[in-house]
Amino acid sequence: MNRCLRIVATVTLLVLAGSALTACIAEPSRVCVPTLAVDPDNPRPGRIVAVSTTNACPLPGGAELTVRIHPAGETIPLAQARVTPDPDGSFSVSITVPPTIRPGQAIASISNYWDIATCPEGASCAAAEVEFTVAR
Template sequence: MAMLLVVVCAPLTSCLSAPSTVCVPTLTVDPDNPRPGRIVTVSTTDACPLPAGAELTVRIQPVGETIPLAQARVTPDPDGSFAVSITVPPTIRPGQAVASISNYWDIATCPEGASCASAAVEFTVAP
């Protein structure tokens, strides 16, 4: 008795497809050289759409530190843009600091297997 075996092969689409684009908002701090205790505005220059009702947490901390010294919450516009005022901590030392959205990837979608950068910007705290 003879058997006929037919094998159907399909290309591996996961290897052939283009990588997904990842949208990470670009942030600015104004003024970009504040003194400790001053109020700055952290805002988006290139925004990314987010689900309705999303609330972002913006933090300020010294570069290389893991504990934020100040934070503010903001609800972005439907296109993901926002501007929020936050006080540079009076206890922060002069030098490099970072403003970041600490919960961005809890709200936005990072495609599986993608390298998703954090939404952050460095600025200098004046003496």
């Protein structure tokens, strides 16, 4: 019986030690990245679309965001608009789909989001962007 009690005591100590160590590990910081929508989501070149947040993230007061449109696979923006979001980070801004853009996949993004929001040091934070289709 002594051997069984020692095993139970040892297992109990290991479980307690493990739970104490788990409590010491810091939880990773949560990163808020807004999700965007383009309406209409299949515009023709030269049409005006609304780029808006579908899931907003709070930002410091007075922040100004730059929303850009460019073809997928390219980084040079063809259209740009600036917007000051509401206190909760939500916004909607009108922007013209460039008349010179080729039909196909395009991206609307907040180009300066991580200049304003905080991405934890050492983290890989996602881009605040949405892909949409430019019609013929």
